[in-house]
Amino acid sequence: MSTGTGTGIDRTSVADPPLPQQEKPPGRMVSSLWRRGPFWALLAIMIVLVVLPIGMLLLASLTDSTPRPGDPVGNFTLDNFQALFSDRGIEAMVNSVLMALGAGVVAMSIGAALAWLAARSDVPARPLVQLAGIIPLFISGFVGAMAWSLVASPQSGYVNMLLRELGIDVTLNIYSLPGIIFVAGLYYSPYAFIFVYGALTLMNPELEEAASVHGATQPRVAMRVTLPMVRPALLAAGILTFALIIEDFPIPVILGAGNGIPTLPAYVYELMTVAPSDVNGASAVGMAMIVILIALIAGQRMLLRGRSYTTVSGKGFRPGQVRLRRWRWVAFAGVLAYLSLAILVPMLALLHTAVSGAVYYAGFGDLFQTDRWSTEPLVDALTTQAFTEGLINSLTAGALAALFGVALYFALAWFVNRSNIKGRRVLEHLATAPVAIPALVMGIALMWTWIVIPLPVYGTLAVLVIAYVIRFTPQGFGGISGAFQQIHSDLEAAARVSGASALRATTYVTLPLLRTSILSAALLVVVLSIRELASSIFLFTSDTRVLSVVVFGQWENGNWSRVASMSLGYSAVLLLITVVGRRWLRPA
Amino acid sequence: MQHGPAVTPEPSGQVMTQHNPPQECMDQIVISGMTKRFGDTTAVDDLNLTVGLGEFMVLLGPSGCGKTTTMRSIAGLESPDEGSIQIGVRTVFDRARKVDLSPHQRNIGMVFQSYAIWPHRNVFDNVAFPLRMQRLDRKQVQQRVEEILELVGLAGLGKRPASMLSGGQMQRVALARSVVMQPAVLLLDEPLSNLDAKLREHLRVELRQTQQRLGTTAVYVTHDQAEALALADRIVLMRDGRIEQISTPLEMYRNPQTRFAAEFIGTNNVVAGKATEDTGGLHVAVDGGLSLVSSSTSVPGDLVVCLRAEDLIIDPPSSFDGNIIEGTVEVVNLLGSQVLYAVRVAGATLEVLAPLGATLLRRGDHVALGITPDNVRCFPED
Numbered sequence: 001m002s003t004g005t006g007t008g009i010d011r012t013s014v015a016d017p018p019l020p021q022q023e024k025p026p027g028r029m030v031s032s033l034w035r036r037g038p039f040w041a042l043l044a045i046m047i048v049l050v051v052l053p054i055g056m057l058l059l060a061s062l063t064d065s066t067p068r069p070g071d072p073v074g075n076f077t078l079d080n081f082q083a084l085f086s087d088r089g090i091e092a093m094v095n096s097v098l099m100a101l102g103a104g105v106v107a108m109s110i111g112a113a114l115a116w117l118a119a120r121s122d123v124p125a126r127p128l129v130q131l132a133g134i135i136p137l138f139i140s141g142f143v144g145a146m147a148w149s150l151v152a153s154p155q156s157g158y159v160n161m162l163l164r165e166l167g168i169d170v171t172l173n174i175y176s177l178p179g180i181i182f183v184a185g186l187y188y189s190p191y192a193f194i195f196v197y198g199a200l201t202l203m204n205p206e207l208e209e210a211a212s213v214h215g216a217t218q219p220r221v222a223m224r225v226t227l228p229m230v231r232p233a234l235l236a237a238g239i240l241t242f243a244l245i246i247e248d249f250p251i252p253v254i255l256g257a258g259n260g261i262p263t264l265p266a267y268v269y270e271l272m273t274v275a276p277s278d279v280n281g282a283s284a285v286g287m288a289m290i291v292i293l294i295a296l297i298a299g300q301r302m303l304l305r306g307r308s309y310t311t312v313s314g315k316g317f318r319p320g321q322v323r324l325r326r327w328r329w330v331a332f333a334g335v336l337a338y339l340s341l342a343i344l345v346p347m348l349a350l351l352h353t354a355v356s357g358a359v360y361y362a363g364f365g366d367l368f369q370t371d372r373w374s375t376e377p378l379v380d381a382l383t384t385q386a387f388t389e390g391l392i393n394s395l396t397a398g399a400l401a402a403l404f405g406v407a408l409y410f411a412l413a414w415f416v417n418r419s420n421i422k423g424r425r426v427l428e429h430l431a432t433a434p435v436a437i438p439a440l441v442m443g444i445a446l447m448w449t450w451i452v453i454p455l456p457v458y459g460t461l462a463v464l465v466i467a468y469v470i471r472f473t474p475q476g477f478g479g480i481s482g483a484f485q486q487i488h489s490d491l492e493a494a495a496r497v498s499g500a501s502a503l504r505a506t507t508y509v510t511l512p513l514l515r516t517s518i519l520s521a522a523l524l525v526v527v528l529s530i531r532e533l534a535s536s537i538f539l540f541t542s543d544t545r546v547l548s549v550v551v552f553g554q555w556e557n558g559n560w561s562r563v564a565s566m567s568l569g570y571s572a573v574l575l576l577i578t579v580v581g582r583r584w585l586r587p588a
Numbered sequence: 589m590q591h592g593p594a595v596t597p598e599p600s601g602q603v604m605t606q607h608n609p610p611q612e613c614m615d616q617i618v619i620s621g622m623t624k625r626f627g628d629t630t631a632v633d634d635l636n637l638t639v640g641l642g643e644f645m646v647l648l649g650p651s652g653c654g655k656t657t658t659m660r661s662i663a664g665l666e667s668p669d670e671g672s673i674q675i676g677v678r679t680v681f682d683r684a685r686k687v688d689l690s691p692h693q694r695n696i697g698m699v700f701q702s703y704a705i706w707p708h709r710n711v712f713d714n715v716a717f718p719l720r721m722q723r724l725d726r727k728q729v730q731q732r733v734e735e736i737l738e739l740v741g742l743a744g745l746g747k748r749p750a751s752m753l754s755g756g757q758m759q760r761v762a763l764a765r766s767v768v769m770q771p772a773v774l775l776l777d778e779p780l781s782n783l784d785a786k787l788r789e790h791l792r793v794e795l796r797q798t799q800q801r802l803g804t805t806a807v808y809v810t811h812d813q814a815e816a817l818a819l820a821d822r823i824v825l826m827r828d829g830r831i832e833q834i835s836t837p838l839e840m841y842r843n844p845q846t847r848f849a850a851e852f853i854g855t856n857n858v859v860a861g862k863a864t865e866d867t868g869g870l871h872v873a874v875d876g877g878l879s880l881v882s883s884s885t886s887v888p889g890d891l892v893v894c895l896r897a898e899d900l901i902i903d904p905p906s907s908f909d910g911n912i913i914e915g916t917v918e919v920v921n922l923l924g925s926q927v928l929y930a931v932r933v934a935g936a937t938l939e940v941l942a943p944l945g946a947t948l949l950r951r952g953d954h955v956a957l958g959i960t961p962d963n964v965r966c967f968p969e970d
Contacts, residue, residue, distance in 0.1 A: 420667075493665050494704035496691035497775075498765065499721030505692075508717070512708050 039421050042411055046430040049470050053445035054290070054437065060448060061283035067448040083271060083281030084288050092267040092285075095256070099180050099263060100246040106185025107241050110338060111192025112234065118193075119200035121322050123331045132339050133193035138578040139343060140531045141187035142250035142548065143567045146555055147346030148174050148183050149254065150353055150564070158349060158367065165364035175259040184251050186342045188244060192237040199233035200226075218322070232304055239300040243293050247438035249534035254555065264289055265440050265534070272444065272538070279444075286441035293436040347571070353564035354378045381565030390550035391573065397461050397546060398529035401468035402522040408469060409476040409521060410514075414506065417484040418492065431477040434470050439534035442471060447538045459541045467539055468529040475528070476521045483517035484510075523581040530574060547573070614677075616641040616805040617662065617773060622671030624657050624829075631657040632668065633829035639773075639807060640821075644799055646808045648816040649826035650852070655809045658826070659775050662807060663698055664691035676772050692721065697766030697804075698775040701782065703758045705750045711737070711761055712746035718769040736768045739798060756787050763795065767802055774799065776808040780815065792818055813853050817841060825849055847892055847967035855897035855928075857938045860969070863888045869961055876935010880911045882964035894965045897928070897941035902949070904958030911964065913938070913957040917949050931955060 056067050061081070065074030083089055111133065118129040136144075152159045152174035160171050173179060207229065211221045252263040257270065264285060271282035324331055355373045381387060409431075415421065416428045434442070446467050450458040457463050487510060495505035511518075533548040540549045547570050554562040617639040624632040632654040639645045647655035660666040662673060664680065672682035675696070680689040697718070706714055712733055719729045737743050740760040753761065759779060766774055779795070780788045796819055799806050810816055816823050817837040825832040825840065825848075833845045844850035851858060861874040863882070870882045872893055880893065904912070915933035922944070929940045929949060940957060949955065 488702050488704065490700040490702045490704035491706060493663075493691070494698065494700055494706075494762075494765070495717065496665070497663050497694070497696050497698040498718035499692045499769065500717070501690065501692055504721075509706055513706075 036421065038411075039415055039419070039423065039427075042408075042415060043423065043427060043430075045408070046412075046427060049466065050430050050433055050473075053442065053449045053470075056448045056452070057283050057286055057290075057441065057445040060280055061287045064280060066279050067452050080278075080280040080284035081288075083278060084285050088262055089267065089285065092262040092264050095177065095252075095261055096246050096264040098177060099184060099252060100242045102177070102181035103184035103188060103245045104238060104242040106181060107188040107245070108192045108234070108238055110185065111189035111194075111237070111241075112196045114189070114335065114338070115193045115196035115200060117331055117335065119197050121324050121328075121331065123324060123328060123335070125332065125335075128339075129335050130197075132335055132342075133197065134190045135339075136187045136342055137190045138527055138531075138574055139187070139571060140250075140533075140548070140574065141184070141248065142254070142531075142533050142552070143350075143571050144187050144342070144346055145183050145251045145254040146551075146563055146567055147350050148179070150349040150560070151345055152179065158352075158364075161364040161367070175255055175261075177256070177261055180252055180255045180261065180263075183255060184245050184248060186338075187251070188241050188248075191241050191244065192234075195233040195237035195240075196230055199230040203229050236300060236304055239296055239303075243296045243435075247289060247293065247440070249438075249440045249537075250552070265438060268440055268444075269537070282444065286438065286444060289438045289441055290436055293438065297436055347568070350564045350568050350571075353560060354381070354568055377561050378565045378568070381562050382569045386545070386550050386553075387547075387566055387569060390545050390547040391569075393461060393464075393544055394530045394547040394573075397464045397468060398526040400461070400465045401472070401529045402525040404465065405469040405472060405476050405525045406480075406518055406522045409473065409480050410518065412473075412477050413481040413484050414510075416481060418489060418506075418510075432474050435474045439471060439532070440537070443467065443535035443538035446470075446535070458539075459544070461544050463539050464536055464544060464546060467535040468525065468532060471532065471535055472525050472528050476525055479521045479524065480514065480517055483514050487513050523577070527574060527577055527581075530577070614641060615639065616643070616676060617807070618674040619658070619662070620672050620674075622658070622661060622668045622673065624654075624661060624666060624668045630829050632661070635671070635829070635831065637824060637831065637834075639805060642803045642805055644796070644806045644808065644819060644821045646810060646816040646820035646823045647826060648810060648813065648820075648823050648852075649832075650811055652828075653826040654829035655811075655824075655826050656777060657829075659777055659807055659809050662773065663696055663775055664689060664694050695769075695772045696775055697769065697771035697773070699759075699762045699766045699777065699779040701778040703762040703779075703782075705753070705758050705761050705765075707749075707751040709750055710746065711742065711748050711750060711753070714750055714761055715746075715764045715768055718765065722769060732768060733764075736764045739801070740764045741794070755783050756791060759783065759791055760794075763798065767798065767804060770802070771804065774804045774806040776806060778810050779808075781810070781812070788815075795819070817853070825852065844894075844965065847894065850894040850965050850967065855939060855941055857895040857897065857900075857936070859893050859895070859936050861891060861893050861966075863891050863966060870966060872964065872966060874935065878913060878934050878936070880913075880959070880964050881961045882966050883961040884964065884966035887968065890969050891966045892969055894967070895938065895959060896963060897939045899959055899963035900931075900938060900940045901958040902929070902940060902942050903956050908958045910958055910960040913959070915955055915957060917951055917953045917955060920949060920951060922948065929955075931957060933957070 060066055062076055062078070063074035064077045064079070084093075114129060114133045117123045118126055118133060123129055149157075151157055152172045154160060154171050154173045154175065157172065157174065163170055163172070174183070203226075208221050208225050211225045212218075216224060247265060249265040249269065252261070253266045253269060255261075256263060257266040262270070268282045268285050268289075271278045271285065352367065355375060355378060356367075356369075412427055412431050415424050416431070437445070446463060447458070450463050450466070457466070491509050491513070492505045495509050496502065500508060530547060532546075533552055536546050536549050537552065540546060545553070547566075551563065551566045551570055554566055615638045617637070619635055619637040622632055622635045623630065635654070635658060637658075647658060649655050657666060661668050661681070662675070667688055668681065668683065670683050672684070672687075673680050675694060678689075679685070679687050680694050681687060706717075709717075715736060716729050716733045719732055724732070733746065734743070737746060740763055742757065742760050742764065745757070750758070750761065759782075762779065766776075776795075780791055783791065792815060808816075808819060817840070820837050822834060823837055823840050824834050827848055833840065833849045835843070840849065841853055844853060847858075850856065859874050859876075859878075861872045861878075861880075863870045863872045865871075865888050870884055870888070872880045872882055872891070874880060874893060882893070900913075901908070904910070913933050915931040915938065917929055918932050918937060919930035921928040921930075925944055927942050927944050927948060929942065931938050931940050938957065
C-alpha cells in the first residue's frame with residue numbers, strides 16, 4: 001500500500017476487482033420475471049377490482065337476464081336501452097343535466113369566491129374561510145339533504161312556518177328542481193375551492209406585479225392576468241363538479257324522487273328496487289351514465305392539455321393581497337351566511353327535531369315549547385342496536401378499506417412513479433378509471449361480480465370494503481402518487497447503488513418520507529367510506545348494515561325523529577374523525 | 589488556463605497525477621456497443637468506452653448529449669437496449685447474454701446531482717448505510733464511518749440531522765457515503781452544480797484529493813468545461829449520444845478535433861469564411877472582409893473559423909509574426925485578473941480575453957489584435 005496519507009482507509013480491496021463473486025446468478029435477467037411478478041399480480045388485482053365489474057354491468061345491459069352464479073350470461077338483446085329512452089328515462093336525463101348545470105354554477109360561484117377570499121384578500125378570520133371552503137367534504141350531502149327537508153319542506157318546514165308567522169305569502173319548496181340545485185350547490189363547492197385556491201396560491205405574484213408596474217389598474221390585472229391564469233383550474237373544477245353532481249345519489253333521491261322529479265341515479269335505484277324491477281334496464285341506464293362521465297372527463301383532459309400555467313416550484317410565494325376596505329365585513333358576512341346555510345341551520349334543524357321528538361307543528365311559536373324538549377329520543381336512537389351495529393360496521397369497513405386501500409394505492413403509485421415497466425401507464429389508467437363510474441352503478445356492478453365469483457365475499461363486510469377501496473382509488477392513489485413525485489427519485493437510487501435491493505430501498509427511504517401522505521390518504525379513505533351511501537345501498541345485508549344505510553333506511557321508513565337523531569350521531573362521528581385527524585386531512 | 593492543482597502536464601501530453609494510475613493495469617470499466625433509446629430518441633448511440641483503473645474520467649457535453657444516461661447505465665439505474673458493460677472482471681450488463689445486475693450488486697458508489705441525502709436520517713446513518721447493507725458489524729461500521737467523515741472534513745457531525753446541513757456539507761456527506769464501502773467505481777453526476785462559485789472551486793480541489801488518496805476509479809459527469817479541464821485524467825466529449833473526442837484535458841484544449849469540440853471548450857469567436865490553399869498555409873477570407881492565415885490542415889472551400897478569446901493578443905509587439913486585425917473597442921468587462929473586451933473588426937465583433945495590464949482600454953480605443961496561424965482553427969462547415 002502506498003497511500004501514506006494517514007486516512008487509514010484500506011484501498012487494496014478497491015484496486016482488486018471482486019473476483020470471487022463474478023457472474024453470480026441472482027442478477028441475471030431471469031430475475032426480471034420476479035421483478036415483473038409483482039407488477040402482473042397488481043395488474044390482475046386491478047382487473048378483478050375494476051374491469052371485471054364493468055364487464056358484468058355491460059353484460060347485464062346487453063342481455064335479458066341478470067348475472068347469476070353458474071349462469072352469468074343470458075341472451076343478447078338491445079331492448080334494455082328502451083329504459084333509457086322511455087318517457088321517464090328522458091325526463092330523468094333532462095332533470096339530471098339541469099340539476100348538474102344549475103348546482104354546478106352555484107357550487108363553482110361559492111367555491112371560487114371562498115377560494116379568492118381565502119387566498120388573496122384581507123378578509124377577517126382567514127382560517128375560518130379556508131375551513132368553510134372544505135368543510136362540506138366531511139359533512140355528508142346526504143345528511144344535508146335530509147336536514148333541508150326539515151328546514152324548507154312546503155308544509156312543515158321551519159322556514160315556511162316562519163314566513164307564515166310573519167304573514168308573508170311565500171312558500172319555499174325544497175322538493176323542487178331549484179331546491180335540489182340549491183342543496184347540491186351548497187355541498188359541492190369544495191372542489192371549486194380546492195382547485196382555485198391551489199391555482200391562486202401557487203401562482204407567482206410577480207406575474208400580477210408585472211402587469212401593475214406596466215400600467216394596469218387593479219381590475220384590469222384581475223381580468224387580464226389573474227383570471228386567465230386560473231381559467232384552467234376553473235375549467236377543471238367545473239367539469240369535475242358537474243360530473244360529481246350528475247352522479248350524486250342521495251340529494252336528488254331525498255328531495256326529488258318521491259316528488260315527481262326523477263334523475264338518472266334515482267331512476268336507476270327505482271328500476272332496481274321498485275317492483276316489478278328491471279335490473280337489465282337499470283344496467284343500461286348505468287352504462288349510459290358511465291359513457292356520459294367518460295365523455296366529460298375526456299373533454300376535460302382535452303381542454304386542459306398543456307394549459308396548466310401554475311406549477312409547484314417549491315418557492316414560497318407570498319401571494320399579493322387585495323385590500324377589501326369596506327367590503328371586508330360584507331365578504332365576511334357572506335362567508336358566515338354560507339356556513340350557516342351549509343352547516344349551522346341544517347344541524348340546528350336536526351337537533352331540534354331530535355330533541356323535540358316531533359315534526360308537525362301548528363305554528364312557528366310551538367317550535368319553542370322547551371318543556372317538550374328531551375334528550376331521551378336522541379339517546380334512545382343512538383343506543384338502538386341498529387345504530388351501534390351500523391357504527392361498528394362503518395368503522396370496521398372504513399378501517400379495513402383504509403388498510404388495504406393504502407397498501408394498494410402505494411403499490412400502484414410505486415409502479416407508476418418508480419418503475420420503468422412499460423405497462424405502468426395501464427395501472428395509472430385503471431387507478432383513475434373509477435372516477436368515471438357512478439357510485440350507485442359501481443354498487444350494482446360489484447353486487448353481480450361478487451355474486452358470480454364463488455368466494456364468500458358477497459353478503460359480508462368484505463364486499464363493502466372492496467367497494468370502498470375501488471371507489472376511493474382515484475383520491476388515494478392521486479394523493480400518494482403526488483407525494484411520490486415530490487420525492488426525488490435519486491433518494492431511492494442512492495440506496496440502490498449503496499447496496500440495497502429495490503424493496504429495501506423503498507422501505508428505508510420512500511416509505512418513511514411518505515408517512516404523512518400515507519396517513520393522510522388512509523384517513524381520507526376512512527372518512528369517505530363512512531360517508532359512502534350510494535354503493536353500499538346494493539351491497540349490504542341485514543348483518544352488514546353500515547351507518548349511512550341505517551340512516552337511509554330510517555328516512556325510507558319516514559321516521560323523522562330517528563332520522564334526525566341518527567343523522568346527528570352520524571355527523572358527530574364524521575366530525576370527530578375530521579377534527580382529530582385534521583392535521584393529516586388534505587383532500588387530494 | 590487553469591489545471592487542477594495536482595495535475596501537471598508532461599511534455600508527452602500524458603497527465604501525471606499525485607497518485608500515478610497504474611497505466612499498464614487492466615481496465616476498470618469497459619463499455620461496448622451500448623445503445624439506449626427513450627421512445628423515438630436515441631440517448632446513447634453505439635458507445636464504446638474504456639476507463640482505466642484509478643482513472644478520473646469526465647463525461648463532458650451539453651444537456652441531452654447522453655452523458656448522464658451513460659453514467660446511469662453503468663450504475664444499473666437504466667437498462668441499455670444494446671451492448672455490454674464490464675466493471676473490473678465482472679460483466680454487469682450484457683444484452684446479448686441477458687445479464688443485468690441490479691444497482692446493489694454492482695459495487696459502485698454514486699454522488700447524485702441533488703446529493704440524494706436522506707432527509708429523515710442523520711449524517712452517520714446516511715454514511716453508514718452502504719456498510720450496513722454489507723452487514724458489517726457495529727464496531728466496524730462505527731470505525732469506518734468516523735474515518736471517512738474525518739477524511740471529508742465532517743468529523744463530529746455524525747449526529748446532525750441531514751435536513752440541517754448546508755449545501756457544501758451535504759455534498760461532503762454524499763461523497764462520504766459513496767466512497768465508504770470502497771466501491772470499484774465512483775460515479776459523480778454533476779456533484780458541484782448546485783453550489784455557489786466559490787465553494788464549487790474549493791470542493792473541486794477536495795474532491796480530486798479524496799479520489800486520489802483512495803485511488804478510486806471515477807466517472808464524472810458535467811457540462812462545465814472548466815470543471816472537466818480541472819478534474820479529468822481524460823475527458824470524453826459527447827454530442828447527441830456519440831463520443832466527439834476523447835483526450836487529456838490539455839490535448840482537448842490545444843487540439844480540438846472538430847468544430848463542436850473547439851466551440852465547446854474555451855471562449856470562442858466563430859466566423860464563417862472561404863479558404864484557398866497558398867504557399868505558407870491556408871488563406872481564409874472571412875465573410876465581411878478579414879483575411880487570415882491558418883496552419884489548419886482543413887480542405888479549401890467553405891469553412892468556419894474559431895478564434896479563442898484568449899489567443900487574440902492586444903497590440904502585439906512589432907516582432908509578432910502572425911495575423912494582425914485592426915479594430916475598435918466597443919465594450920469593456922472587467923472580470924478581475926482578466927478583462928473581456930468586445931472589439932469591432934471588419935464584418936464581426938470579436939471577444940478578446942486579456943490579462944489586466946497597467947491600463948485598461950476604453951470604449952472607442954483603436955487596437956490591433958494579433959493571432960498566430962496555429963490558433964486560427966478551421967473546420968469544415970457542418
